[in-house]
Amino acid sequence: MSEVMSDAGTSTDTHCPYCALQCGMRLRPNAEAAGGLEIVPRTAFPVNRGALCGKGQTANEVLASGARLTEPLVRRVRGGELTPATWEEALDRIAAGLSRTRARYGPDAVGVFGGGGLTNEKAYTLGKFTRLVLGSSQIDYNGRFCMSSAAAAGTKAFGVDRGLPFPMEDIPRTGCVILVGSNLGDTMPPALRYFTELRENGGTLIVIDPRRTKTAEQADLHLAPRPGTDLALALGMLHLVVAEGRTDEAFIAARTSGWEEARAAAMAHWPELVERITGVPVPELRRAVRMFCEPDAAMVLTARGPEQQAKGTDTVGAWINLCLATGRAGRPLSGYGCLTGQGNGQGGREHGLKADQLPGYRMLADPAAREHVARVWGVDPDVLPAPGRSAYELLDALGRDTPDGVRALLLMASNPVVSAPRAAHVEERMRSLEFLAVCDVVLSESAALADVVLPVTQWAEETGTMTNLEGRVLLRRKAADPPAGCRSDLEVLHALAGRLGWEKGFPTDPEEVFDELRRASAGGKADYSGITYRRIAEEDGVFWPCPEPPSPGATAPSDDPSNDHSATPHPGTPRMFLDRFAPPDGRARFTPVTHRPSAEEPTAEYPVLLTTGRVLAQYQSGAQTRRVARLNAAEPGPFVQLPPRLAERLGAAEGDRLAVISRRGRAVAPARISRDIRPDTVFMPFHWPGEGRANTLTNPALDPTSRMPEFKVCAVRVELAETAPGPETGATTGTT
Numbered sequence: 105m106s107e108v109m110s111d112a113g114t115s116t117d118t119h120c121p122y123c124a125l126q127c128g129m130r131l132r133p134n135a136e137a138a139g140g141l142e143i144v145p146r147t148a149f150p151v152n153r154g155a156l157c158g159k160g161q162t163a164n165e166v167l168a169s170g171a172r173l174t175e176p177l178v179r180r181v182r183g184g185e186l187t188p189a190t191w192e193e194a195l196d197r198i199a200a201g202l203s204r205t206r207a208r209y210g211p212d213a214v215g216v217f218g219g220g221g222l223t224n225e226k227a228y229t230l231g232k233f234t235r236l237v238l239g240s241s242q243i244d245y246n247g248r249f250c251m252s253s254a255a256a257a258g259t260k261a262f263g264v265d266r267g268l269p270f271p272m273e274d275i276p277r278t279g280c281v282i283l284v285g286s287n288l289g290d291t292m293p294p295a296l297r298y299f300t301e302l303r304e305n306g307g308t309l310i311v312i313d314p315r316r317t318k319t320a321e322q323a324d325l326h327l328a329p330r331p332g333t334d335l336a337l338a339l340g341m342l343h344l345v346v347a348e349g350r351t352d353e354a355f356i357a358a359r360t361s362g363w364e365e366a367r368a369a370a371m372a373h374w375p376e377l378v379e380r381i382t383g384v385p386v387p388e389l390r391r392a393v394r395m396f397c398e399p400d401a402a403m404v405l406t407a408r409g410p411e412q413q414a415k416g417t418d419t420v421g422a423w424i425n426l427c428l429a430t431g432r433a434g435r436p437l438s439g440y441g442c443l444t445g446q447g448n449g450q451g452g453r454e455h456g457l458k459a460d461q462l463p464g465y466r467m468l469a470d471p472a473a474r475e476h477v478a479r480v481w482g483v484d485p486d487v488l489p490a491p492g493r494s495a496y497e498l499l500d501a502l503g504r505d506t507p508d509g510v511r512a513l514l515l516m517a518s519n520p521v522v523s524a525p526r527a528a529h530v531e532e533r534m535r536s537l538e539f540l541a542v543c544d545v546v547l548s549e550s551a552a553l554a555d556v557v558l559p560v561t562q563w564a565e566e567t568g569t570m571t572n573l574e575g576r577v578l579l580r581r582k583a584a585d586p587p588a589g590c591r592s593d594l595e596v597l598h599a600l601a602g603r604l605g606w607e608k609g610f611p612t613d614p615e616e617v618f619d620e621l622r623r624a625s626a627g628g629k630a631d632y633s634g635i636t637y638r639r640i641a642e643e644d645g646v647f648w649p650c651p652e653p654p655s656p657g658a659t660a661p662s663d664d665p666s667n668d669h670s671a672t673p674h675p676g677t678p679r680m681f682l683d684r685f686a687p688p689d690g691r692a693r694f695t696p697v698t699h700r701p702s703a704e705e706p707t708a709e710y711p712v713l714l715t716t717g718r719v720l721a722q723y724q725s726g727a728q729t730r731r732v733a734r735l736n737a738a739e740p741g742p743f744v745q746l747p748p749r750l751a752e753r754l755g756a757a758e759g760d761r762l763a764v765i766s767r768r769g770r771a772v773a774p775a776r777i778s779r780d781i782r783p784d785t786v787f788m789p790f791h792w793p794g795e796g797r798a799n800t801l802t803n804p805a806l807d808p809t810s811r812m813p814e815f816k817v818c819a820v821r822v823e824l825a826e827t828a829p830g831p832e833t834g835a836t837t838g839t840t
């Protein structure tokens with residue numbers, strides 16, 4: 105291990121285990137604190153300057169949770185109980201289960217599902233393990249559910265996808281920010297200060313959300329469109345931009361292509377039509393356009409609201425079109441960005457967890473990309489499988505007795521029983537698998553279904569890199585020893601690879617893995633080759649792309665911008681696109697897009713729209729945060745937020761149990777009556793299993809490009825439920 109590592113006897117500078125803000129924190133040994141580590145502010149890290157939300161403040165409690173797995177579990181008899189086993193037995197059983205399935209049905213009958221919380225090193229190794237050791241194309245991860253629509257739209261428009269193409273510190277210095285479908289006041293509270301500072305500096309904030317959230321309360325203008333209509337809203341704004349002569353013709357001519365088609369598509373969305381579709385009055389639309397266009401610089405930031413739709417890619421494309429038409433991209437303090445949700449959602453797909461991608465953001469279908477990565481891996485490019493299925497499609501194929509069914513699954517750091525759309529169906533698919541192995545820190549609802557469960561190390565017990573929402577590569581350092589009985593995911597993959605005939609190529613030292621990752625990414629869009637553990641430690645993060653400069657005297661192509669032959673380290677790239685966009689001609693692309701309805705619109709039987717999201721005190725499927733007493737006390741269970749008029753129609757009072765019913769199932773949770781939500785919409789948070797599981801209801805209709813499911817809008821009806829809890833469709837075995 106490198107000498108930049110802190111040892112466990114002193115304070116260790118590291119980062120929060122949860123969301124993509126990756127707040128800096130310091131861990132100080134303290135026998136009185138949970139997990140023997142006290143969390144203290146680290147004000148020098150620029151992104152959060154010491155601030156942490158409740159999840160970060162209590163992250164050490166998960167280390168010491170009584171729910172922690174500390175020995176492997178195996179199910180020796182089908183339908184029997186999970187019982188303790190040795191590591192040798194558990195690993196042997198997994199290797200036998202995977203190879204038996206492969207021998208009987210072929211390599212694609214074995215699937216792998218990863219998580220957006222895995223470090224870059226783990227994501228890289230899991231992708232390599234799947235494609236080389238298993239020879240399977242069937243790998244994807246829950247990061248697909250996080251920001252794949254923004255990734256697809258960003259790639260189309262700019263030629264490369266990095267969540268934010270600028271650092272967060274630029275936000276307070278721009279003139280206006282449109283925040284679309286993000287409630288960062290709850291999801292990443294320390295980020296709220298950037299928007300407070302923006303307003304203190306005279307800038308303005310527009311929040312677009314069907315609910316008046318904590319974030320919307322901060323806004324100068326809050327627009328509350330019907331769920332599923334953000335695309336029409338963006339098109340209506342672009343229509344007004346054109347009609348009011350606010351386009352930046354010089355920028356369009358010099359730095360973009362495809363404007364005429366995009367312009368024609370937008371002009372079909374006149375403001376009155378947009379008001380009818382979205383419910384946003386025309387004067388508010390005009391005001392938003394004025395606020396966005398009048399300052400010299402402005403930004404649009406999207407999150408899951410517009411992205412988790414079956415038209416998410418087009419919706420983000422429409423917001424990017426607005427930026428391009430007004431010259432608010434590729435310039436200082438202006439641009440489009442996506443606020444990534446999961447801790448390493450960005451790095452996961454950059455390094456091979458996505459079904460169609462190889463390390464360095466190379467595409468698996470590209471022969472040159474296959475050639476490069478195969479060379480680093482020491483194999484023939486023909487060995488690499490073709491692109492596989494997207495996350496929901498993979499989950500839907502589990503256990504199917506068909507030639508393309510996935511019969512065995514290795515699941516790492518993900519809990520699809522709670523977090524996948526149409527979750528009761530996904531749970532049923534997982535139950536039909538011939539073999540399921542899960543690596544996790546607790547017995548999540550998904551792990552509880554497994555044939556073998558491996559207890560793995562987490563966060564402060566291991567070292568690895570994460571790539572935050574700004575594209576800043578960070579080092580999470582080991583600060584404590586794991587409980588006896590736990591091993592790291594890298595050790596697990598090393599041991600499994602060895603049992604399956606790969607003695608070499610799967611190291612357990614994260615820095616050794618990172619050095620290989622750097623070589624595999626060299627020359628790719630997400631080029632990490634110039635980033636080292638030492639540099640990250642010294643600079644507190646390095647932004648990709650960061651190519652390694654050619655060694656002195658080396659010959660590089662004359663048009664290669666890094667061809668200075670000086671061996672001066674590349675500084676990293678905090679701000680992208682200032683000179684040129686990434687397509688070969690250097691121009692950003694407009695995409696002609698038009699509004700279309702959601703996959704499910706309200707009907708007489710299902711007259712209300714359901715939207716889902718997160719709350720302040722819980723994170724994703726809750727596998728970790730539901731184990732923290734303080735977080736559970738703050739937000740102990742699911743609820744249905746509904747408007748007063750709907751409550752009145754139902755005869756429902758605050759706290760009454762409500763049944764929310766969609767075409768996929770029924771969920772039951774107490775009522776929270778609120779004026780802060782549109783009259784045609786209800787909201788449920790998605791962190792819990794059991795009868796209140798919101799994802800029992802959600803629609804797996806997929807975006808045709810990004811394959812993102814439509815989590816954010818489906819049609820439901822709401823009824824008063826019986827007062828005592830009863831058996832419900834899709835109820836699961838909760839572990840908390």
Ligand code: SF4
Nearest residue numbers: 120122123127157160
């Ligand atoms: Fe952790 Fe995100 Fe909270 Fe920061 S905002 S402390 S990274 S959960």
